[in-house]
Amino acid sequence: MRTLDAAFLMACGILPVVSCTDTIGQEQSSKTHDGGVNEEDTRRTDKVLIPGGWFLMGCREGDIDCKTNEVPAHRVFVRDFYIDRYEVTVEKYKKCVVGGGCSPIRAGDECTMAMIDNESLPVNCVNWHQAQDFCAWAKSRLPTEAEWEKAATYRLDDAEMPNYRVIAWYGETSDGCPHRVGTKKPTAGGLYDMVGNVGEWCSDWYDEEYYKVSPEENPQGPLKGRGRVIRGGSFNDRPGAGARITARIGNFSDSGHEDDGFRCASD
Numbered sequence: 001m002r003t004l005d006a007a008f009l010m011a012c013g014i015l016p017v018v019s020c021t022d023t024i025g026q027e028q029s030s031k032t033h034d035g036g037v038n039e040e041d042t043r044r045t046d047k048v049l050i051p052g053g054w055f056l057m058g059c060r061e062g063d064i065d066c067k068t069n070e071v072p073a074h075r076v077f078v079r080d081f082y083i084d085r086y087e088v089t090v091e092k093y094k095k096c097v098v099g100g101g102c103s104p105i106r107a108g109d110e111c112t113m114a115m116i117d118n119e120s121l122p123v124n125c126v127n128w129h130q131a132q133d134f135c136a137w138a139k140s141r142l143p144t145e146a147e148w149e150k151a152a153t154y155r156l157d158d159a160e161m162p163n164y165r166v167i168a169w170y171g172e173t174s175d176g177c178p179h180r181v182g183t184k185k186p187t188a189g190g191l192y193d194m195v196g197n198v199g200e201w202c203s204d205w206y207d208e209e210y211y212k213v214s215p216e217e218n219p220q221g222p223l224k225g226r227g228r229v230i231r232g233g234s235f236n237d238r239p240g241a242g243a244r245i246t247a248r249i250g251n252f253s254d255s256g257h258e259d260d261g262f263r264c265a266s267d
Contacts, residue, residue, distance in 0.1 A: 045085055047266070048190050050151050052079040057149050058211055058246060061159040065240045069208035069248055076146050077217045083143055083151045084263035086181040087193050087200065091119040093126070093134060101137025103130055110258035112178055120180040122198045122261045128228045128253035131201040131262035140264035142203040145229045145248070146219045147265055152232070152245040154189030162187060162245065168196030170243035174235035178258075195232050196243045198261030202229040206250025227252045234259035 058073035059066035090112050096102035107114040111125035126134075128142075135141050143151070156162065164170065167187055169179045174196065182192045194200075204210075204221025206229045221229065227250040233243030236259055242249060251260065 047082040048085050048151070049080065049082055050078075050147070050154055050189070052081075053077065055150050055153060056158045057146060057214075060161060060246060063161060063244070063246065065244060066246065070211070070246050072211055074211060074214065075216065076150070076214070076219060078144075078146050078150045079218055081143070081147055081265050081267055083147065083191065083265045084140075085186075085191055087122040087198060087261050087263050088131075088134060089119065089181055090121050090123050092138075093123040096134050096137045099137065102134050105130065105256065108258075120182075121178055122181050122193065124178060124198045124258050124261045125256045126201075126260060126262065127256035128201050128251075130256065132203075134262070135264035138264055140266040142201055142262065143265035144218075144220055145202040145204040145231065146214075148200065148202050148231045149246065151189060151191060151265075152187065152194045154187070154191075156188055162195070164195055164239045164243060167192075167194070168233075168239075168243055169193070169235050170196040170233060171236060171238040176235065178235050193232075195239075195245060196237065197235055198232075199230040199234045199237075199242070199249070199259050200232045201260065201262040202231055204229045206248075208250075226250050227255075230260060234261075 054075050054077050056073055057076045059070040060073070093102060093105070097104055105111060105113050105123065105125050108125065112118050112121040112123060113125065115121060132142055165173060166185050168184060178197055181197070184193065186192050187194050205225030206227050207222040207225040210222050230249050230251050233247055237243040241247070
């Protein structure tokens with residue numbers, strides 16, 4: 001979690017100066033790869049089917065930035081599932097609060113809920129329980145860690161890594177704040193913001209040694225652990241650290257930082 005300063009607050013639209021909102025407007029008007037995230041589009045294309053099958057989970061060959069909690073790389077089978085094409089936005093989370101399915105998120109300066117022109121920003125400052133509640137309200141669930149990584153690597157070869165500069169808002173491309181969902185190019189599997197923008201809660205307990213004992217088929221995570229898994233990294237991270245398709249961290253389930261968001265999955 002970063003220390004807030006005046007530059008961060010100004011960049012993210014909290015103070016009345018040039019802000020991320022200006023950048024957001026430019027993104028919206030200049031996008032050519034995507035029709036924009038509007039209500040009509042998301043009704044048609046808000047889920048992506050990830051076909052069941054085997055994939056390589058963990059440190060990919062040639063990735064010099066792998067950490068010890070990403071090894072050993074191991075083959076995993078995951079059955080068919082659907083996953084959200086986009087990270088959950090402020091607009092969608094507000095609807096859940098109004099509908100009685102979600103609790104309000106604190107509106108600190110670093111939280112997108114408090115930012116101007118925020119409807120299409122990914123909701124952040126959300127803890128694991130709030131993410132889980134939203135997915136249940138949406139008749140979905142949080143993805144398992146294995147499902148998340150299968151989705152992130154869908155249509156990539158075992159040793160292939162994405163061009164993070166093209167698909168991700170991270171430390172070197174984000175100007176220090178989150179951006180509208182769907183404004184970078186999608187992954188090879190058609191998913192937006194799987195890396196960067198906000199980190200994404202998974203259903204699993206976090207255990208840095210779990211890959212050594214993980215079952216081969218449909219792993220659900222350890223029975224207990226130190227917090228819950230977050231994947232994908234955020235606008236604060238760099239590819240050599242958290243903003244990578246195999247990077248994994250844990251956070252306490254009742255904590256919700258400016259880096260923390262989510263997307264839902266379903267069977």
